[in-house]
Amino acid sequence: MSRAGALALKQPPEFEPAAPRAAQEGPVIAAPVIAARGLSLTYTTADGPVHALSNVDLAVAPGEFVSFIGPSGCGKTTLLRCVADLEQPTGGELTVNGVGAEAARLRRDYGFVFQAPALYPWRTIARNVALPLEIFGVPRAERRERVAHYLDLVQLFGFANKFPWQLSGGMQQRASIARALCFDPKLLLMDEPFGALDEIVRDHLNAQLLELWRKTAKTVLFVTHSIPEAVYLSTRVVVMSPRPGRIIDIVDCTALGRERPLEIRESPEFLRLGQRVREGLRAGHAYDA
Amino acid sequence: MGVVLALLAGWYLAALFGNWNGAADALARAGAIPDAEKIAAATMAQERPVVPAPHQVVSELWRSIVGMPLGSKRSLLTHAWVTLSATLMGFAIGSLLGIALAVAIVHLRSVEASLMPWIVASQTVPILAVAPIIIVALGAAGLTGLLPKAVIAAYLCFFPVTVGMVKGLNAPDRIQRDLMRTYSASRGQILARLRWPAALPYLFASLKIAVAASLVGTIVAELPTGAQAGLGARLLAGSYYGQTIQIWAALFAAAALSALLVQGIGLAEAATARALGARPAGRVPRSAR
């Protein structure tokens, strides 16, 4: 795919890479939430270096919903972990909300949904969801209210007092989503949150997430292996190559509009976008050969 | 049950053979013609046998527990209480010390480097040699009675708690810690909400060892110091006067005490596990690994 290189650098028009963000004053029009330039990460392991990310350029504007799709092991989780300051990039630059990833983490700018539920087995579901609220010092009454609201949102209300092992894997994952949502972060980092769910629940949660995103103007970075899910949810889909992860295509899905009934997935435009993502993935595999 | 019967039978046999010569000599001295039957009977009823028979020990236990008024010097319960109180005090001191050390070791690398060799070295010193020194030193400082014994008990029991708790506090896996990191939780919050609950199973396992060690420490502390009361003093007096039955009775009392203490911790463990939502017994506890 010859245009891949150019597309990788494609940025929303309002993004000005040269602008010193920290110095900007007054009403800043859509300073990027995420700005990565030449981002690379090489893990040092006993069997030698593993190049997980290579030269990733990406800018995400506020309110965008950006999905990452790519073959297993291509560095999607790694990219999200860099944004979350759980991993230190070995090269390039990365800012989150105009500051370094660490400063953003210390400001509690984002909510992270891990690939696994990561619930604490000694806490009930309600108390697992309340964990960030406890840590942020939210008063008890408000905590209870929010937990109830978000458990309801992920349809786990009746399971508030159950322990994680009493729930199925998909239910546990929904609890972990409620936990990430309950403190209302402006930025959501979601690593295959719906991977373990059945199609019906997945559809439901996709619609819910889209609705939440539409209402709250959150910025979402979303990792998935499902092309329809990526196209359905996203304003842009980032297609990544096999390891070392590079961006080989960015598919703009804004043409689908912000209101997206589930039926939109049968529309020609939707199928066309899906096809383009698929081609990108294929091209990525061809690079490898 | 079968095991108990086999043990009893073995014990009777041991008493028979162990006391045979003594019983034969005694009969000969009394001028009787020692036939095998008489000797065998005598081995079971000597006043100072080499190996007292089970029923002798039981009747001594009965006599010194039920037959003596509480508070009397000859009541085994009095002695057991003296030992128990020092054991519990030493156990409390030692466990708290052990937990505090583990918390320090887990949080401060320098503490581990500087203290760990000393902690290990402390356990290689034979307690029998150190006990009199400690008691004399504390006695010179005006501390007598319960406290010196408790100190020695604590000296023996902090170590398993430290070792177990270091392991337990480090038990949370990467994703559980990463979650706390995304919240920028303080060390104190991580300790209270992640490390501590994760360490509880390890804590109870160590406490069982520690409480038994504490009892041993207390008895050892009662041995060399001419203590007037306590199971250790009872053992010493018994051996001084060749009262083997009394020694055995005291040993059994100590074993029963130890079993009781371990049992008590087992109950606390079960109650805690229930409160923290552990799976019912018979199912493998979930580990998020």
Ligand SMILES: Nc1ncnc2c1ncn2[C@@H]1O[C@H](COP(=O)(O)OP(=O)(O)OP(=O)(O)O)[C@@H](O)[C@H]1O
């Ligand atoms: N902590 C680590 N140490 C060493 N190598 C790692 C580490 N984490 C990830 N890797 C390697 O980096 C590469 C990218 O991993 P990553 O988890 O980001 O992939 P992914 O795109 O999320 O895959 P999947 O779709 O299967 O979740 C993989 O080859 C993986 O083996």
Ligand SMILES: [Mg+2]
């Ligand atoms: Mg992943």
